[in-house]
Amino acid sequence: xxKRTSLIYSGLSVVRRNQRYLFWFYALNLLLGLFASSVxxxxxxxxxxxxxxxxxxxxxxxDGDTTGALxxxxxxxxxxHGMDLNVLLELFSRPDLAPLQATSMAMNVFGxxxxxxxxxxxxxxxxxxxxxxxxxxxxxxxxxxxxxWRLVRLLLLFLLIAGAVAGLLLAAGFGLADAVDNAANDDxxxxxxxxxxxxxxxxxxxxxxxxxxxxQTDVVLGDQAAVRKSLGTSLRGAxxxxxxxxxxxxxxxVAAAIVLVAGILLWNKLVPPGNLGGAFLIGQATLLLLLAMxxxxxxxxxxxxxxxxxxxxx
Amino acid sequence: MNNRALLHVLLISLLxxxxxxxxxxxxxxxxxxxxxxxINAAAPLSPRVVHYEIQAKYDARSHILEATELLTYHNxxxxxxxxxxxxxxxxxxxxxxxxxxxxxxxxxxxxDFDSWNPKSYGEEKIEKFEVSGLGDLTSQLQYIHPxxxxxxxxxxxxxxxxKPLAPDAYIQFKIAFRDQFPETLARTGWNRDFVLGGQWxxxxxxxxxxxxxxxxxxxxxxxxxxxxxxxVQLTLPSYEVVGATGxxxxxxxxxxxxxxxxYHADDVHDFAWTASPHYKDYxxxxxxxxxxxxxxxxxxxxxxxxxxxxxxxxxxxxxRFEQWYGPYxxxxxxxxxxxxxxxxxxxxxxxxxxxxxxxxxxxxIREGPEIVVVHEFGHQYWYxxxxxxxxxxxxxxxxINQYSEAEVMDSIFGSSTSxxxxxxxxxxxxxxxxxxxxxxxxxxPMAWNGWRYADSESYxxxxxxxxxxxxxxxxxxLGQDTMRRAMHTYFLRYRFTHPTKEDFLKTxxxxxxxxLEGFFNQAVYGTQVLDYEVxxxxxYPVQWFRGELEETKGQTEYISNVWIHRKGxxxxxxxxxxxxxxxEKVREQWDGRDRWTRYTYQKKAQVVxxxxxxxxxxxxxxxxxxxxxxxxANRGVTRKLANYWTFLTQLFGQLLTWWLV
Numbered sequence: 001x002x003k004r005t006s007l008i009y010s011g012l013s014v015v016r017r018n019q020r021y022l023f024w025f026y027a028l029n030l031l032l033g034l035f036a037s038s039v040x041x042x043x044x045x046x047x048x049x050x051x052x053x054x055x056x057x058x059x060x061x062x063d064g065d066t067t068g069a070l071x072x073x074x075x076x077x078x079x080x081h082g083m084d085l086n087v088l089l090e091l092f093s094r095p096d097l098a099p100l101q102a103t104s105m106a107m108n109v110f111g112x113x114x115x116x117x118x119x120x121x122x123x124x125x126x127x128x129x130x131x132x133x134x135x136x137x138x139x140x141x142x143x144x145x146x147x148x149w150r151l152v153r154l155l156l157l158f159l160l161i162a163g164a165v166a167g168l169l170l171a172a173g174f175g176l177a178d179a180v181d182n183a184a185n186d187d188x189x190x191x192x193x194x195x196x197x198x199x200x201x202x203x204x205x206x207x208x209x210x211x212x213x214x215x216q217t218d219v220v221l222g223d224q225a226a227v228r229k230s231l232g233t234s235l236r237g238a239x240x241x242x243x244x245x246x247x248x249x250x251x252x253x254v255a256a257a258i259v260l261v262a263g264i265l266l267w268n269k270l271v272p273p274g275n276l277g278g279a280f281l282i283g284q285a286t287l288l289l290l291l292a293m294x295x296x297x298x299x300x301x302x303x304x305x306x307x308x309x310x311x312x313x314x
Numbered sequence: 315m316n317n318r319a320l321l322h323v324l325l326i327s328l329l330x331x332x333x334x335x336x337x338x339x340x341x342x343x344x345x346x347x348x349x350x351x352x353i354n355a356a357a358p359l360s361p362r363v364v365h366y367e368i369q370a371k372y373d374a375r376s377h378i379l380e381a382t383e384l385l386t387y388h389n390x391x392x393x394x395x396x397x398x399x400x401x402x403x404x405x406x407x408x409x410x411x412x413x414x415x416x417x418x419x420x421x422x423x424x425x426d427f428d429s430w431n432p433k434s435y436g437e438e439k440i441e442k443f444e445v446s447g448l449g450d451l452t453s454q455l456q457y458i459h460p461x462x463x464x465x466x467x468x469x470x471x472x473x474x475x476x477k478p479l480a481p482d483a484y485i486q487f488k489i490a491f492r493d494q495f496p497e498t499l500a501r502t503g504w505n506r507d508f509v510l511g512g513q514w515x516x517x518x519x520x521x522x523x524x525x526x527x528x529x530x531x532x533x534x535x536x537x538x539x540x541x542x543x544x545x546v547q548l549t550l551p552s553y554e555v556v557g558a559t560g561x562x563x564x565x566x567x568x569x570x571x572x573x574x575x576x577y578h579a580d581d582v583h584d585f586a587w588t589a590s591p592h593y594k595d596y597x598x599x600x601x602x603x604x605x606x607x608x609x610x611x612x613x614x615x616x617x618x619x620x621x622x623x624x625x626x627x628x629x630x631x632x633x634r635f636e637q638w639y640g641p642y643x644x645x646x647x648x649x650x651x652x653x654x655x656x657x658x659x660x661x662x663x664x665x666x667x668x669x670x671x672x673x674x675x676x677x678x679i680r681e682g683p684e685i686v687v688v689h690e691f692g693h694q695y696w697y698x699x700x701x702x703x704x705x706x707x708x709x710x711x712x713x714i715n716q717y718s719e720a721e722v723m724d725s726i727f728g729s730s731t732s733x734x735x736x737x738x739x740x741x742x743x744x745x746x747x748x749x750x751x752x753x754x755x756x757x758x759p760m761a762w763n764g765w766r767y768a769d770s771e772s773y774x775x776x777x778x779x780x781x782x783x784x785x786x787x788x789x790x791x792l793g794q795d796t797m798r799r800a801m802h803t804y805f806l807r808y809r810f811t812h813p814t815k816e817d818f819l820k821t822x823x824x825x826x827x828x829x830l831e832g833f834f835n836q837a838v839y840g841t842q843v844l845d846y847e848v849x850x851x852x853x854y855p856v857q858w859f860r861g862e863l864e865e866t867k868g869q870t871e872y873i874s875n876v877w878i879h880r881k882g883x884x885x886x887x888x889x890x891x892x893x894x895x896x897x898e899k900v901r902e903q904w905d906g907r908d909r910w911t912r913y914t915y916q917k918k919a920q921v922v923x924x925x926x927x928x929x930x931x932x933x934x935x936x937x938x939x940x941x942x943x944x945x946x947a948n949r950g951v952t953r954k955l956a957n958y959w960t961f962l963t964q965l966f967g968q969l970l971t972w973w974l975v
Contacts (some may be wrong), residue, residue: 029964037959042954070955071947075927075938080951083738084730086745090938093753107963114967118975155974185506185592185655186616188673205973256972268738276953283961287968294972 008248011300014129021125022295026288029114036110082273123147126220129302143220150219154212162208166201173197177257210249211238215287216304237308256293325896344601346388347543352561352580353643354605358606359686360581360810363388364542368515377504379493381589383515386486391521394478399528400471403513406531407436407496420770426450434498446486448476461765469531489516501661508590508653521953522812529705535764536704539583539735541810546585548572557612557648558587559666582664583701588650596621600632603821604641617671620683624649627684631691634722638798639695639805652887660686661686662693689719699809707815708764713781720744720782746787751777761815762840784837790824790931800825836884844884846926847940849877853920874921879910882936894919
């Protein structure tokens with residue numbers, strides 16, 4: 001019988017031993033974030049996505065003066081030395097600028113790029129986590145190349161299975177909340193129902209995530225081309241140690257939620273509105289820790305997979 | 315029935331005697347009572363044109379109300395009247411009614427009417443219409459459509475009398491009617507076991523400026539009625555907690571599981587009521603200069619923790635209105651926290667209004683309850699007592715009230731945090747009104763009939779936002795004291811009357827001693843947009859032509875040019891402040907008549923900034939970003955926004971990856 005505490009600590013020590021992966025991913029995450037936000041530094045925010053991406057990487061110059069309106073106006077002080085919602089709304093509602101629309105597009109695109117990069121690079125990370133030595137760059141990228149489409153197939157299956165379950169749960173929850181809303185004159189009840197439903201959905205998604213993480217680990221470390229086979233093996237493995245795995249994943253998820261909320265609160269309470277450096281540091285520290293939590297889950301699953309393998313051999 | 319109940323019945327019957335002998339009344343016996351039991355005054359405060367005596371029974375299951383209305387009308391018009399129009403507002407909630415057609419076209423108050431919901435059906439049906447001394451005139455009733463000729467609209471009905479009513483004479487109508495309330499629409503109707511009875515009885519039009527003023531019910535318009543006395547008996551299930559306009563003068567339990575409540579109101583022009591088994595009452599008092607006012611807060615149980623918050627903001631608002639404008643003369647004020655999820659939030663009736671909050675109402679977010687309470691209480695003045703024509707001049711109640719609301723909120727919570735001060739995010743009411751206005755600033759003038767606006771966005775932007783912004787701009791130009799005196803004079807002069815827009819504007823001119831015709835023509839009667847900008851700023855050395863000029867701060871002489879551009883078509887004199895790098899400030903006055911002007915200076919200093927309206931008096935300006943130009947760019951703000959965007963993009967990417975990879 002595997003002990004949950006040791007599993008969690010094993011995962012943590014794996015992450016600590018292989019910090020470079022965490023920092024690479026963080027650097028990529030930051031770089032893409034900076035790309036997305038660089039439209040604020042351009043002289044103008046281009047109107048279409050293609051131009052924005054070019055502008056983000058410094059390949060296009062603009063002929064307007066969007067950010068000039070901000071940088072040369074006393075009115076902007078209300079955003080620098082505070083966060084005046086009306087000024088922000090006025091900025092976003094300017095049809096000549098439409099910065100919200102423009103920057104939101106960039107935000108979506110670069111967020112999705114990070115997600116795709118994660119699929120591509122995760123096999124290398126899993127291989128590195130399972131190895132007792134530092135794997136070479138070649139091994140890392142070979143694992144990525146070999147397993148990319150396998151992980152994409154797993155992603156599609158996850159979307160199909162978890163998406164359907166989560167969709168049904170959320171729809172049922174909202175339906176129930178609507179029914180409660182229609183029947184009760186207490187406006188807290190539908191919110192409580194929705195919240196309970198959301199917690200349940202997250203719980204179930206966490207179970208699915210643990211299952212699919214184990215399947216990904218099996219696909220990469222077991223070099224399993226038939227992903228359905230890995231899914232089946234992982235389901236059995238995860239089922240046998242259901243409470244243990246769920247406990248590990250939930251503990252780390254809760255820790256991540258605490259990190260995020262605490263980070264935002266610290267940002268809000270400790271950093272004066274005009275202190276850009278402080279805001280950047282707290283924000284980035286929060287994001288780094290958040291990313292570390294996810295890597296901790298992955299490392300925990302690698303440790304679990306290896307112990308299962310050892311148990312099977314024994 | 316015990317002795318106490320018998321006593322109640324006796325008292326009630328005394329109060330409703332006219333209702334029981336209506337058929338025997340002759341014109342010579344008629345009068346409108348000079349009662350003062352509901353006001354802190356020894357004599358009537360208004361010209362009492364009407365006396366409504368209504369006996370109504372509400373069926374909480376079917377949402378149907380059966381009633382008889384005895385209306386005594388005093389002809390104070392100075393001329394004979396042979397027709398009388400009546401509003402039947404609930405008929406607006408029918409698929410072919412003008413209200414519904416406009417609602418379908420534009421959407422109104424959160425409803426888009428994508429498909430017809432049978433629960434939205436409302437009806438106000440006159441079963442019988444009799445006139446004292448003239449008999450049954452039910453067959454003479456005709457629907458009229460003065461605004462849009464929609465033959466299917468049944469919100470105004472008219473009766474032609476066989477003989478005209480002489481000046482100063484009285485007439486009495488006895489109307490038997492039946493209401494079907496809709497599921498809450500336009501702040502009337504039912505929701506679950508809650509009901510708000512607003513605009514629920516046949517109401518006579520107003521003779522105004524030589525003609526009947528009785529408009530159809532429109533999706534955005536509100537109401538207009540004459541002052542008078544109301545005596546209303548409501549019979550409903552005994553488990554209901556009931557609140558209404560005026561004072562409660564009777565409460566009798568009936569053997570059939572119902573109770574009959576009697577209300578009396580003086581010097582009001584409408585009567586509304588609400589009932590729900592869930593209300594919890596919270597009481598407070600405000601000491602007006604005319605006497606004590608009993609404040610009753612009818613809270614939803616789930617919002618009970620906010621009861622004192624409602625009471626506190628109500629008292630603080632009453633205190634400011636009394637101090638700035640004049641006293642609140644009624645003995646009661648009922649604040650209703652309506653059914654959650656209903657369309658009954660934020661509506662004003664005399665001595666009674668619905669507020670609106672939710673379970674989640676942090677102290678720093680003041681939309682509910684504070685803003686809505688301040689706003690709806692303000693209507694006790696700008697609608698309740700100064701009873702403007704809400705159909706034709708919606709800005710005179712909503713807009714003037716929006717301005718007063720901002721004044722009150724600013725004085726309590728500070729001008730930059732009067733809407734919100736939560737988690738580092740702030741918002742002030744004056745800027746909020748301006749943001750509302752610039753969303754649709756050039757489609758319709760303020761002086762525009764409510765139903766003629768281009769769309770709902772323009773209606774709300776102009777009647778609420780623009781009016782508040784125009785008055786705030788006037789306050790900036792004339793000074794707060796002058797503006798307060800003007801509003802105070804306007805209130806005292808026109809309370810319990812139906813003033814026109816000219817009455818209001820002339821009062822401001824009179825008190826300020828200024829001719830404001832040019833301003834009013836653009837701001838009130840026109841659609842001109844005000845937008846001034848600092849177009850360009852340059853500085854260059856006087857001896858620029860010398861090849862190797864070394865510039866030394868404080869010694870080198872510069873020629874500086876500042877261009878100010880009037881981008882909009884609204885002409886208003888403005889101040890411009892130019893600052894130099896030696897600390898010097900120069901103030902210029904520009905009449906704004908040309909499209910642009912240029913100021914040139916020759917100094918041993920360069921311009922560092924230029925700003926139009928440096929004292930921030932002109933809230934009407936469409937674009938505040940271009941009002942100033944700082945020569946040296948301050949990249950802090952774009953860096954700050956970029957930092958937020960970086961964080962959000964990273965977080966979005968991480969969350970996506972967390973769940974999918």
